[in-house]
Amino acid sequence: MTARIGVVTFPGSLDDRDAQRAVRLAGAEPVALWHGDADLQGVDAVVLPGGFSYGDYLRAGAIARFAPAMTSVVEQAGNGLPVLGICNGFQVLCESGLLPGALTRNQSLHFLNRDQTMRITSSSTAWTSDFAADQDVVIPIKNGEGCYVASEAVLDVLERTGRVVARYTGSNPNGSSRDIAGIANEAGNVVGFMPHPEHAVEDLTGPGTDGLAFFTSVLKSLVTA
């Protein structure tokens, strides 16, 4: 049976269609989910896409967190549903308390849009198991508020427990603490990732296909679950 992966569209989401496409290229069936609908339609995993949900009013992700769909996502994530938050989705995951810390304004104040080198530092999450240990990849970033911050104590715990999923290599694009590009929750089913793996799934439209492994990883985790 083909796995069904939901992609939540919020008002102001930009990359929901790209995320659906990445899901399809990975071999799963994308399911469009609507922010105002608490019914997740029995999907096997959920992607929160990039964009500017609710115009990023107040803080990025602050209002999306209260969407009916998010109430269901938070509840089912607690039961092990794999959830990937990309860029704005990462901000939503932090605001909703599924992941620790917060994303703040890039230190340069510039919105950045470029192909970025990074290292996948954990292949033990639901979304990164298809990567080799410490695999170097190139995935586009495009963010204005990608500077990950958390208390030193939280950062220490994330590192000690292997929950830093990826770090920027070369120059740190946004001032993120300890070069963090992505983190996971304790169980490894929820991952927040600032770069855009859905924009690196085809040679024609991206810098390569390094991003595809996020989506094939989750398929594998569903089969073994």
Place this chain on the structure above:
Amino acid sequence: MPAYEVVVDVMLKPEILDPAGQAVSNALPSLGLPVATALRIGKHVELVLDAPDEAGALAQATTMAEVLLSNPVIEDFRVRLA
């Protein structure tokens, strides 16, 4: 119930870098204005709340600030009557 004007000021915590504040601070001397020894930028929220009394209005605003208006990971807030 009477209406109360309440103000919530939300500021980045002192240990969180404020790049927008830094940029504005750096712009002051370049415009020939006095140098600010410190400059932080935050959010100012004005509310009108129906409540039985001042304490009730402040309590409502505090709850709003805790749940939505601020993110406790990066921000502090202050609530006061306007």
